Amino acid sequence: MKRLFVISVGLFLLFGPRAVFGQDKKTSPPATEAKKKSGPLCMKNCGSTSKKSYDVSNEVHSGEIIRGPRVVVAYNLKSPARYTYEWNSKTSYSAPPDLWSKLIGAAAPAAAAKQPAAPTPESPTPAKELAMMAQVAQPGGAKAVVKKGQPAISSDSLAVVQKAQKAIAESAQPIEDANNQIAGIDQNLQDSVSSDLQAATTQAANTSKAADAVSTAGLALVNFLSAVDAASTSGQIDNQLAPDSNFMKGVNAQWADWDVLTSLQNSTDLRKAFLSSRKTTFDKNQVALSTALSVSMHDLVAADEDLSVQSYKLLASPRSDAEKELIESTSADVEKVLAEVRGANTNLANASDTLDWATSTNNAIETALSNMVSSSATYKDFQKAQAALVAWRVTLVDTKNELTAYSQDKLHNPDPFSTSFDAGCDYTFSTTKQTTLTLTVIDNLPDKSATAPSNVLSLTVECASPFNVSAGVEFSTISSRQFAIQPVATPPGSTTTTNQFVLTSDSSFHPLPLVMVSARLCEPNEKIALNMSFGISGNFSSQNGSSAEFLIGPSLSLFRTMYFTPGLHIGKKTNLGSGFSIGNPVPPNVTTTPLESSYAVGFGFAITFTKP
Numbered sequence: 001m002k003r004l005f006v007i008s009v010g011l012f013l014l015f016g017p018r019a020v021f022g023q024d025k026k027t028s029p030p031a032t033e034a035k036k037k038s039g040p041l042c043m044k045n046c047g048s049t050s051k052k053s054y055d056v057s058n059e060v061h062s063g064e065i066i067r068g069p070r071v072v073v074a075y076n077l078k079s080p081a082r083y084t085y086e087w088n089s090k091t092s093y094s095a096p097p098d099l100w101s102k103l104i105g106a107a108a109p110a111a112a113a114k115q116p117a118a119p120t121p122e123s124p125t126p127a128k129e130l131a132m133m134a135q136v137a138q139p140g141g142a143k144a145v146v147k148k149g150q151p152a153i154s155s156d157s158l159a160v161v162q163k164a165q166k167a168i169a170e171s172a173q174p175i176e177d178a179n180n181q182i183a184g185i186d187q188n189l190q191d192s193v194s195s196d197l198q199a200a201t202t203q204a205a206n207t208s209k210a211a212d213a214v215s216t217a218g219l220a221l222v223n224f225l226s227a228v229d230a231a232s233t234s235g236q237i238d239n240q241l242a243p244d245s246n247f248m249k250g251v252n253a254q255w256a257d258w259d260v261l262t263s264l265q266n267s268t269d270l271r272k273a274f275l276s277s278r279k280t281t282f283d284k285n286q287v288a289l290s291t292a293l294s295v296s297m298h299d300l301v302a303a304d305e306d307l308s309v310q311s312y313k314l315l316a317s318p319r320s321d322a323e324k325e326l327i328e329s330t331s332a333d334v335e336k337v338l339a340e341v342r343g344a345n346t347n348l349a350n351a352s353d354t355l356d357w358a359t360s361t362n363n364a365i366e367t368a369l370s371n372m373v374s375s376s377a378t379y380k381d382f383q384k385a386q387a388a389l390v391a392w393r394v395t396l397v398d399t400k401n402e403l404t405a406y407s408q409d410k411l412h413n414p415d416p417f418s419t420s421f422d423a424g425c426d427y428t429f430s431t432t433k434q435t436t437l438t439l440t441v442i443d444n445l446p447d448k449s450a451t452a453p454s455n456v457l458s459l460t461v462e463c464a465s466p467f468n469v470s471a472g473v474e475f476s477t478i479s480s481r482q483f484a485i486q487p488v489a490t491p492p493g494s495t496t497t498t499n500q501f502v503l504t505s506d507s508s509f510h511p512l513p514l515v516m517v518s519a520r521l522c523e524p525n526e527k528i529a530l531n532m533s534f535g536i537s538g539n540f541s542s543q544n545g546s547s548a549e550f551l552i553g554p555s556l557s558l559f560r561t562m563y564f565t566p567g568l569h570i571g572k573k574t575n576l577g578s579g580f581s582i583g584n585p586v587p588p589n590v591t592t593t594p595l596e597s598s599y600a601v602g603f604g605f606a607i608t609f610t611k612p
Helices: 009-015 099-107 127-137 155-181 187-227 233-241 246-251 258-316 321-370 377-408
Strands: 051-055 061-067 070-075 083-093 418-423 433-443 454-463 467-476 480-489 497-507 510-522 528-541 545-558 562-576 595-610
Touching (some): 061 070, 083 418, 155 258, 155 321, 187 233, 187 246, 187 321, 187 377, 233 246, 233 377, 246 377, 258 321, 418 433, 467 528, 467 545, 467 562, 510 545, 510 562, 528 562
Parallel strands (some): 051 070
Antiparallel strands (some): 083 433, 480 497, 510 528
């Protein structure tokens, strides 16, 4: 029983507070950041099927920056029976780029006491008989018991008899008071206390067994988790879930019988009130009663001695038979009452011991119950520890089911030894998105030796702005023509010349410097992407000055660095003005070539590179 009383929180240190104790570690689908509605610049592959895998079995990966969108996969995880892996992500967006500036810039219970003997009060002398004896103590009382015609009793015998009868009469009240004092403190009380003590001891043994089972189960769990690895996880879980395993014995351990505890609690409470009341009265009256009984015993012993002396005198000098009978009967009465006084005194002492024993034992039962009832700290510790075991059982069953499902169908079931995070590239307009990913391993070992959570993978998934500025060269099919006024032999071959309008150059496919803004539409992988581009090219001419021309069309980019853009080119086309044509003579009043230009549409092709 002491064993239960010393059960404390220390027994359940294995199951102390844990942020993740007994948590459901069921494998979930790949973690995915919250998706935004895809915009026009992210029509496809905002969430990517492209994967980047990391082996986290023996290496910590940190600091890498990879291009999104990407599914980040961590494999060769530790045993899911013991460890939990958690993804954490933090997303930031850059300020939108100043495209125009870029464009311009690119361009430029305790043991019971010994049970005492139960009080066994003897039947007291009836009050009527004591009253008759008392008559002898009165003047002429002794004479009254002498029958008519008998010889008179001597005065010395009368004196001895009167003294004895007085002692008998005065003993009646102490005996009655002592018997009243011990009423209820008897064998029935001892039997009741002993029965409850036995029941409490049995329940204490049951609770101690249950507590031991839970404690042993906790140690078995820690040993299992400390030794389990990826290869042995499935088989080791089966061993733990076996009905006769120490772990399952702790899961199924039963506390005390609640009906018995309730009955014991009620019985103990009622007895406590009774014992408290009786002990208060007993302690108050015991000294006085013991003193009164001692006085009566002294008087009765003295009277008995006097009667004995008188009896010897009568033997030496015989008188009447009546006097002899009176002395003998009175002596018998004294011895009888003296035995009652002694019995009352003994019973009073036994009752005191019984009362102390019953009070001490009842308190011990109460203490035992206080460690077993549902409100006790001991039961709450047991309940908390067992609840943790039950939670671990759920975890082990779920882990076992996941392992079994994956082994049976690896195509449609997640790998318990792998986890992933889908880092998509949903972004707002022209911002650049960076997702900082960390994968944390949490050791769920319910023991002080559990390792602290640590990061096994830390990287950044960067989703650059869909807009990029690049610069390079464009090849246009719009003719680039230059005119001049030159002397021409007229007619040909003669020495006579006439100033005419002539075509000095005519290029149908010429390069132009180009600055281009591209909006990424689709990026199947890191190598290529499809963009929509708009470029401004400069047509620099000494004759016509500079003019801006434009290229609009799709771009195919390589590594987001080199852009190949075929498209519609809108550029300036130059012709002779004022109605002149090539070969017309120049009027005397015309000193410069009259030109006119207009925008024309043609095909263009550009090769550009992003500005470093």
